[in-house]
Amino acid sequence: MNAKTGELAMAGEADPAGIMIGLETHVQLNTQSKLFCGCANPVHQDAEPNTLTCPTCLGLPGAKPRVNERAIASGIAVGLGLGCQLAKEMFFSRKTYFYPDMSKNFQITQYEVPLAAQGSLEAQGKAIRIRRVHLEEDPARLVHGPRGTLADYNRSGVPLLEIVTEPDFRSPAEARAYLQKLELILAYLGVAGGIFKSDANISLHGGERVEVKNITGTKEIEQALSYEIVRQSSLARRGQKAVRETRAWNPDLKITQEMRGKEGEAEYGYIFEPDLTRITLPQETVAKIKATLPELPDQRYARFLKHYALPPKVAESLVSDLDIALLFEQVAKEVDPKVAGTWLAGYLKKTLNYNELSFKASGLQPSWIVWLLQLFVRGGITDRNAEMAIRRMVDEQLPPQEIIQKHGLAGPVEDPALLVRKVVEANPRAVEDFRKGEAKALNYLVGEGIKASKGRVDAATLRKLVLQLLE
Amino acid sequence: MRAAGRGYGGMTARQFVREAQGGLDLREFYSEFFSRLHALQQDYRLLVTMAEQAAWDALPASRPGPLRGLPFSVKDNICTQGIQSTAGSRILEGYIPPFDATAVARTKHAGGILVGKTQMDEFGFGTFSTNSGYGVPKNPLDPSRSCGGSSGGAAGLVRALDLPHVAMAESTGGSISCPAAFCGVVGLTPTYGLVSRWGLIDYANSLDKIGVLARSVDDCALLLEQMEGFDTKDSTSLKRARTKDYRQELDLRKVKIGLPKEYFQGVDAGIARTVQGAVDALEREGAKVQEVSLPHTKYALAAYYVIATAEASTNLAKYCGMRYGQTLPLEGKFNEFFSRVRTRYFGDEAKRRIILGTFARMAGYRDQLYLKAFQARTLVIRDFERAFKQVDVLAAPTMPLLAPKFSEIASLTPVEHYQMDILTVAPNLAGIPQLSLPCGELQGLPVGLHLLADHLNESALLGVGRAWERLTRPVEEG
Numbered sequence A: 001m002n003a004k005t006g007e008l009a010m011a012g013e014a015d016p017a018g019i020m021i022g023l024e025t026h027v028q029l030n031t032q033s034k035l036f037c038g039c040a041n042p043v044h045q046d047a048e049p050n051t052l053t054c055p056t057c058l059g060l061p062g063a064k065p066r067v068n069e070r071a072i073a074s075g076i077a078v079g080l081g082l083g084c085q086l087a088k089e090m091f092f093s094r095k096t097y098f099y100p101d102m103s104k105n106f107q108i109t110q111y112e113v114p115l116a117a118q119g120s121l122e123a124q125g126k127a128i129r130i131r132r133v134h135l136e137e138d139p140a141r142l143v144h145g146p147r148g149t150l151a152d153y154n155r156s157g158v159p160l161l162e163i164v165t166e167p168d169f170r171s172p173a174e175a176r177a178y179l180q181k182l183e184l185i186l187a188y189l190g191v192a193g194g195i196f197k198s199d200a201n202i203s204l205h206g207g208e209r210v211e212v213k214n215i216t217g218t219k220e221i222e223q224a225l226s227y228e229i230v231r232q233s234s235l236a237r238r239g240q241k242a243v244r245e246t247r248a249w250n251p252d253l254k255i256t257q258e259m260r261g262k263e264g265e266a267e268y269g270y271i272f273e274p275d276l277t278r279i280t281l282p283q284e285t286v287a288k289i290k291a292t293l294p295e296l297p298d299q300r301y302a303r304f305l306k307h308y309a310l311p312p313k314v315a316e317s318l319v320s321d322l323d324i325a326l327l328f329e330q331v332a333k334e335v336d337p338k339v340a341g342t343w344l345a346g347y348l349k350k351t352l353n354y355n356e357l358s359f360k361a362s363g364l365q366p367s368w369i370v371w372l373l374q375l376f377v378r379g380g381i382t383d384r385n386a387e388m389a390i391r392r393m394v395d396e397q398l399p400p401q402e403i404i405q406k407h408g409l410a411g412p413v414e415d416p417a418l419l420v421r422k423v424v425e426a427n428p429r430a431v432e433d434f435r436k437g438e439a440k441a442l443n444y445l446v447g448e449g450i451k452a453s454k455g456r457v458d459a460a461t462l463r464k465l466v467l468q469l470l471e
Numbered sequence B: 001m002r003a004a005g006r007g008y009g010g011m012t013a014r015q016f017v018r019e020a021q022g023g024l025d026l027r028e029f030y031s032e033f034f035s036r037l038h039a040l041q042q043d044y045r046l047l048v049t050m051a052e053q054a055a056w057d058a059l060p061a062s063r064p065g066p067l068r069g070l071p072f073s074v075k076d077n078i079c080t081q082g083i084q085s086t087a088g089s090r091i092l093e094g095y096i097p098p099f100d101a102t103a104v105a106r107t108k109h110a111g112g113i114l115v116g117k118t119q120m121d122e123f124g125f126g127t128f129s130t131n132s133g134y135g136v137p138k139n140p141l142d143p144s145r146s147c148g149g150s151s152g153g154a155a156g157l158v159r160a161l162d163l164p165h166v167a168m169a170e171s172t173g174g175s176i177s178c179p180a181a182f183c184g185v186v187g188l189t190p191t192y193g194l195v196s197r198w199g200l201i202d203y204a205n206s207l208d209k210i211g212v213l214a215r216s217v218d219d220c221a222l223l224l225e226q227m228e229g230f231d232t233k234d235s236t237s238l239k240r241a242r243t244k245d246y247r248q249e250l251d252l253r254k255v256k257i258g259l260p261k262e263y264f265q266g267v268d269a270g271i272a273r274t275v276q277g278a279v280d281a282l283e284r285e286g287a288k289v290q291e292v293s294l295p296h297t298k299y300a301l302a303a304y305y306v307i308a309t310a311e312a313s314t315n316l317a318k319y320c321g322m323r324y325g326q327t328l329p330l331e332g333k334f335n336e337f338f339s340r341v342r343t344r345y346f347g348d349e350a351k352r353r354i355i356l357g358t359f360a361r362m363a364g365y366r367d368q369l370y371l372k373a374f375q376a377r378t379l380v381i382r383d384f385e386r387a388f389k390q391v392d393v394l395a396a397p398t399m400p401l402l403a404p405k406f407s408e409i410a411s412l413t414p415v416e417h418y419q420m421d422i423l424t425v426a427p428n429l430a431g432i433p434q435l436s437l438p439c440g441e442l443q444g445l446p447v448g449l450h451l452l453a454d455h456l457n458e459s460a461l462l463g464v465g466r467a468w469e470r471l472t473r474p475v476e477e478g
């Protein structure tokens, strides 16, 4: 933790640019059933609209909620993962407002006492204070189409966790780094289900606070906040002031748009949810969740540095993707960890990113990676061809043995010196250029040698052979 | 007819069930039952919906359980699968629930036959059943008078029907006791949480209780035995073993009865005298009687109306014409559409309570009203806790007046209207069980004796109730 920025944030002072940003992030939990009924949680399947419903999540007269204890347990895990204080006793409240996606026109949420509070998350060296973490129900999904707007109540009642920060961000980049880290922590905890949406509160130079709603994911947060900062600064330059209002982020136009009037904040008239009793968290339950809490990214990073002696950049890159981090630990049992780390953090991640695939979705098997890297360490395949093999494995969904054979990516070249002689004879102009002192010509000849050997002879060997022949 | 010798009229529910289990011709009984019901409906409008076809369909499958073949009616705010359930509101006209309330399901499972849905004030909002969207039920004792409310149809039906039948009803602030008193029948409001609320169309969830209106204490006990007990579908239902049998006798010589002095103030003098007379009779049978004080009673009415309307205003938000009940052509913005539907189909009292309740929970008033009401509620509960350390049962008048004429009701202001609940709201705020018994007559109209007991002490309540019945009209126990 950067103590200095942490203290600055604690004091709540604005930086010279005067930017203050706070985030409220909603994440769907991946419990098997919904928050207040036994319906299946739609994050696990692609169900036809309105098939995962019951009287409770449809808000039928006479239906009542009952709390899904697994959702509370997930919430506790997140609270602990963010270093929060847990509520000893909690209860739910009704937040009443009218909207067509609401099955009851009130949302059951936590108001007075959140499940967890006063935590902190460190992102890129800066501690961001977590104000509160609470549970609430997701409304239905509205589908706007040519025949009008339809409501899909499959989503109605999906457990949502709302994670609220203090206004500790001083730039859009900090907000993005925080969200990336939060997403990572949730992935490590294994609780996140789907939608990851944020609302941002942003003010400049102590001016009015503007709320920007509906920002999805980590990429849009930077765009939305940057847009809003430019908008508010240009208002200021024209001598106008930002008004206290709620705006919506439009991801297609990449702008924020006025949403509600400026008449002030919506009035929700919270009451205690009278259909649910107070919930006391038994100490044993909390202790059990604490004991089974998985290793979190920061802990894993520290362990990777210490245990595998990885370079910090490599460790950071591995840890920032849970699948890759787990793969690394598996591969490092059979391959030199430094080689494994460099390859997974480098070529493998590059290939996956290029194909926009996660490791799980790529079809690659850990045993394939182990076999290939072991071959590489033995000198049985060149750097270049091993990278090629990874790419081909993803494209063709075949193990490295077959890929290498099919594309001739490894194996002995009978007489590398003969191969070089043929390359030199076939490229008299390059030889002439080399003799005139053009360094590029040597590289060209080495490149032709790589091509001719289908990459099976590495560049250093070829260079040596070309020089021997020409000098 | 098997029971022709004495007819059905004098039968207790338990006697009828025994007859039905012994092979009584239920088809013949139900022919008579429904012809009677049609006639009563003509005269008194006690039902919102008659479930005649459903009853005939259910008869062959009627289970040989402890309620075998027994007709039961259900207050219209309790959901019945396949039978319209409106809670007395036009906004739910045509709404047919896809599920039974737990209390209804258990009653059917025990062999009970649903015969109809009884009239009520819209969503339970009223004391005289004059706020129904489906006409006003009339008191069978005098059709120019109210049955009381909000379970007016249920009490009226029990009164008018000279046949075995029990009425499943519901109380939020006195909606079982009040009509029991006005119609001269027995009303049992159980401890909050004893009977599952799953399937009860909410008025004020922290106060709503499903109970019984019937002709005798034992009839009430019989239905309670089947309805009560923990239900996973209602988080506020109490986790405890089912009592199963509420027939225990009680030795009056071991009973201490408290008379809360605050409950005799501002009550019609004749009513106070009649109730005192009943208590004197119990004392002569050996009960110890003493005066007690419930000093925070004065806060109960205000606290009740704040909490009840705050909760009600959120419960009623879901009725917006989008998914069930009445709707209108989709025009304009969604909030304009919602407003049009709600303006058209909610009655005046529902609108009044939505506004009151919304006001009570809004920023700026929430601390002074909503949260303050909870503090007052705690004081009221403490009053009862203290009282039940001294006595087993409290006795008081149920209502401060006799069943009023509709012409008298029309001249009441809303506040005068709310003040009718002055004696019933405190026990409802505390969630303690209540039993209203007929204890005499004045000007030919019944007077209600209100017995209150501590949480889950239904046995004491029913025991004293049985003793009182034995004193006044020795019923042939089955």
Ligand SMILES: [Zn+2]
Residues within 6 Å of the ligand: A034, A037, A038, A039, A052, A053, A054, A055, A056, A057, A058, A157
């Ligand atoms: Zn559901």
